[in-house]
Amino acid sequence: GNSVTQMEGPVTLSEEAFLTINCTYTATGYPSLFWYVQYPGEGLQLLLKATKADDKGSNKGFEATYRKETTSFHLEKGSVQVSDSAVYFCALDDYKLSFGAGTTVTVRA
Amino acid sequence: DVKVTQSSRYLVKRTGEKVFLECVQDMDHENMFWYRQDPGLGLRLIYFSYDVKMKEKGDIPEGYSVSREKKERFSLILESASTNQTSMYLCASSLTGDSNQPQHFGDGTRLSIL
Numbered sequence: 049g050n051s052v053t054q055m056e057g058p059v060t061l062s063e064e065a066f067l068t069i070n071c072t073y074t075a076t077g078y079p080s081l082f083w084y085v086q087y088p089g090e091g092l093q094l095l096l097k098a099t100k101a102d103d104k105g106s107n108k109g110f111e112a113t114y115r116k117e118t119t120s121f122h123l124e125k126g127s128v129q130v131s132d133s134a135v136y137f138c139a140l141d142d143y144k145l146s147f148g149a150g151t152t153v154t155v156r157a
Numbered sequence: 158d159v160k161v162t163q164s165s166r167y168l169v170k171r172t173g174e175k176v177f178l179e180c181v182q183d184m185d186h187e188n189m190f191w192y193r194q195d196p197g198l199g200l201r202l203i204y205f206s207y208d209v210k211m212k213e214k215g216d217i218p219e220g221y222s223v224s225r226e227k228k229e230r231f232s233l234i235l236e237s238a239s240t241n242q243t244s245m246y247l248c249a250s251s252l253t254g255d256s257n258q259p260q261h262f263g264d265g266t267r268l269s270i271l
Contacts, residue, residue: 052199080257082259084262089264090264090265091161091247091249091262091263091264091265092200092247092249092260092262093261093262094259094260094261097257097259099257137199137200144202144205144215145190145200145202145260147199147200147201148199149197149198149199150199
């Protein structure tokens with residue numbers, strides 16, 4: 049079946065540091081890939097998505113590229129802010145969504 | 158903006174009670190979903206619905222049922238609550254079943270079963 053594996057947290061960074069969260073997937077078809085973010089006390093919201101190989105999704109300074117050859121969809125941001133502190137979920141959609149376990153990111157001023 | 162509203166942010170119930178969690182979306186979405194979120198496990202799909210009165214089991218349906226009598230409302234029912242159902246419950250909706258369509262989430266209900 050489909051599955052998503054993302055790096056374990058928690059991750060703690062200083063402001064303006066570079067953030068990478070690794071995500072790899074296993075799927076039988078050609079799924080769409082998503083990153084969702086959950087801010088404290090809130091539900092999940094879509095951060096970015098990519099629907100086919102080599103697509104790059106981007107939003108709020110975050111980027112992720114759909115790499116079919118390595119079955120990966122790593123999330124990156126060049127300079128994080130305190131407001132980026134949240135839990136980040138990688139997910140794939142091949143008929144239904146499958147989520148990774150989530151990575152908690154804390155950015156310190 | 159799509160709004161998905163869950164009726165309670167926090168709920169405390171007792172073992173053996175029948176528990177109803179309500180979810181309403183305001184964008185005429187076809188699909189609705191119920192997940193539970195547990196630390197280290199991410200989100201796991203309990204049930205989903207692609208149409209009124211239609212439901213399908215997700216990955217962990219045991220101990221739960223759902224009801225979708227109207228398009229905008231999707232209810233999760235714990236038939237006889239148990240302590241291992243203490244969790245955060247998230248409702249979501251999407252426009253269609255197309256995998257390009259993102260899901261929109263409510264703020265969650267934190268349910269404690271004593």
